[in-house]
Amino acid sequence: MPRYALLIEYDGTPFAGWQAQADQPSVQGAIEAALARLDPGYAQGARIAAAGRTDAGVHATGQVAHAELAKEWDPFRLSEALNWHLKPAPVAILAAARVADDFHARFSAVERRYLFRLVARRAPVTHDRGRVWQVLNPLDIGAMREGAAHLIGLHDFTTFRSTMCQSNSPVKTLDEIRIDQVAIPKGHEYRFHLRARSFLHNQVRSIVGTLERVGAGSWAPDRIADALEARDRAACGPVCPPQGLYLSGVGYPIDPFEAGSA
Known part of the structure; x- marks a missing residue:
């Protein structure tokens, strides 16, 4: 499955933090919900991984996550589609990039x-x-x-x-x-x-x-x-x-x- 890195900006004010939680809004949950509109795996519960788990109320201008998708996407089209489905949440995909299968947003970071x-x-x-x-x-x-x-x-x-x-x-x-x-x-x-x-x-x-x-x-x-x-x-x-x-x-x-x- 092709793997994509996502460069992410968000206002953390309305979220209980980055990490997905069953009963509270999260940045991860918002992005995965947008991905579910584009990829069947996320509709069935696939998860993304991030470089860092920010707490409730913390913002980001340069968070990075990676996602595996069922098909190849042009990176620009992927970021545009995700931003469309993220509305009106204060989350933006600044860029997407096709990366190697061994790239990991958290463990590859230096x-x-x-x-x-x-x-x-x-x-x-x-x-x-x-x-x-x-x-x-x-x-x-x-x-x-x-x-x-x-x-x-x-x-x-x-x-x-x-x-x-x-x-x-x-x-x-x-x-x-x-x-x-x-x-x-x-x-x-x-x-x-x-x-x-x-x-x-x-x-x-x-x-x-x-x-x-x-x-x-x-x-x-x-x-x-x-x-x-x-x-x-x-x-x-x-x-x-x-x-x-x-x-x-x-x-x-x-x-x-x-x-x-x-």
Whole structure:
């Protein structure tokens, strides 16, 4: 059966997360319902696999999944057909690509990239409501960058790991944390870019929530190193809410969506 990679964007607000659930709406369920209009296998319960399972309320601009179909499709026609059947759900197939039979959206990935958007201003957000985390007071970006530097590299991230995490090991390599500051009307947006081969459950939200405490002046930057060394969930700062988090990209040895990559 031909296998296709799908590049996916979605607003996670109305969903209980990526993963299909019997009694709640999910992004996976929406895409599989669209596929069921095109392919008999999905009408009978076939499943797609994704690079990462985002939680309820988390968004994506670069999620990747793969699907096996009963017949060959022109990738452009496949993405157009899926987008038609996805309406009105806030899910879009940005691109589709024919891939090798051994391509796996999750297991073939060599890196994942997340963006977290944090807005600091007194007035409520309007256009970005449900898509950013808002705090009222400005943050010290220099202090947050200093604190974030302690997290780069290979570490035991038990402190920044949900107690519900199912990963076999808390040891991960965090390749990058970049924090940018953008002026907005009467405030600032802070954008946290994190990159790693894989992440623990709630790792990004735990890190950003803790760095916000540094930026607010409640934590000294060096306390991040102490929290990491503690290897104790109780040493973590607050876990920030999901609405500011985006799965922004997934890296593969060969980009399946790059022209001529096959």
